Amino acid sequence: MTPADDITPPVAPSLSATLDPADWGPVRDLGRQMVDDMVHYLETVRERPVWQTVPADIRAGLDEPLPREGQPLEAVYDQFRAQVLPYATGNIHPRFWGWVMGTGSATAMLAEMLAAGMNSHLAGYDQSATLVEMQVLTWLKALMGFPEGASGVLVSGGTAANLDGLMAARVAKAGYDVREEGAFGGPPLTVYASTETHSWIFKACEAMGLGRRAVRSIPVDADFRIDVAACRAAIAADRAAGLRPFAIVGNAGTVNTGAVDDLVALRALADETDLWLHVDGAFGALAALSDEPELVAGQELADSLAFDLHKWGYLPYEVGVILTRSADAQTAAYKAPATAVPAYLQSSTGGISTGTTYFADRGMALSRGFKALKVWMAMKEQGVARIGKAIQANINQARYLGRQVEADPLLELIAPVSLNVVCFRYRPEGMEAEAVNQLNRQILIALQEEGVAVPSQTILGGRFAIRCCMTNHRSRAEDFDILVAAVRRIGARLTGAAEGLQ
């Protein structure tokens, strides 16, 4: 016996453990079934309630121990169909108008599968996917009236896009090397935006280390638009106090009422005060594709423009866009200084790392997915003209609903209809203010719980509003008639009026 025969041989180490299926046939068959099921799901969306709560047994079913061992894909898919698919937010339904949620589209759904199959990494690299994202950005710049030399990048959404706008603004206007010194290299930085600005601005200033107090909230006029004179005065007062203003933020569509600031006046103010003009056009910017681009006049003058395609671009989550007029300003905010590019990320003169388009230099993300594919496929298949028609229809629907409300003595508009947003309430004669607010809260809950329609809420001047924001390409005129009738029916029921006692 040799010494080697004395010891028990070790278990042979496994040198392969792929996650691919042993047999591709069933995956292909089930995949076809999934496509069939999802197309049917989209086709029949109108027949289902807009929303329903997740029942207790389903909640329990979605609380399972860690799956140490796997199970057949069919079984997992069955659970998806039974427990996941039916209890969605409902934003693909024709009567969902809450918050600012997009509808998505069948084309983009398929594109998501193709992109996931390719699983491309979009930091840059010599690959077709980079060219597709460049192509999409070129189209988006043209649609938004930005010059060819402008820069852009696709990001996760409006919050990220707006943050990127302020990051570029800060580097451009801080007056010191803010990337090296951080927030402490000079006087406190301040940014100016109306009181109606979305809460992203606080998150962004917190993330940049400026603190919430960097946000100077400027009052609005009766149409919820920024008071430009008050903005000018606030900038002057802060400068006199030794602070360092760096940007003005204009709104192309506020989340509460769809108000559009006077962006031309803000451009002039930014020039006069040597500040950066950033425009938050999260949904409103897309009005540029409608027959009435003048609704968002001036957004093309911004130094940076943020907008979402997962809202009024009708694409599935997530995809937002940040454009900067100056290409250098975007990389100035994020590209590592030449001496600080890590060896593992340096580009080369050949091979896959060749090329100058490096999206990771334009934003925070390094590993980035192929979001551009769904944008590219949807724009090509639908055509910008057809997308623009859907956007125009939403604008028309807001006006239609506004007229229905105005014509009804029991209903009241509580903000001017702007872009695609309508804020209204049910108001029986002689009811006192707090009771009206309570009543409308109850009406909104009933609308949602009955599955009739999903508007959301806001409060304007102390008045509770049922708020509809139309970013839905499936809505038709009859859907707004159903909404108005339901509000009247529920309002009457809750107040014990005759109409509800039928």
Ligand SMILES: *Cc1c(COP(=O)(O)O)cnc(C)c1O
């Ligand atoms: C939705 C929205 C945002 C935030 O965008 P997300 O995509 O949700 O991150 C910012 N501003 C306005 C006006 C919005 O409607």
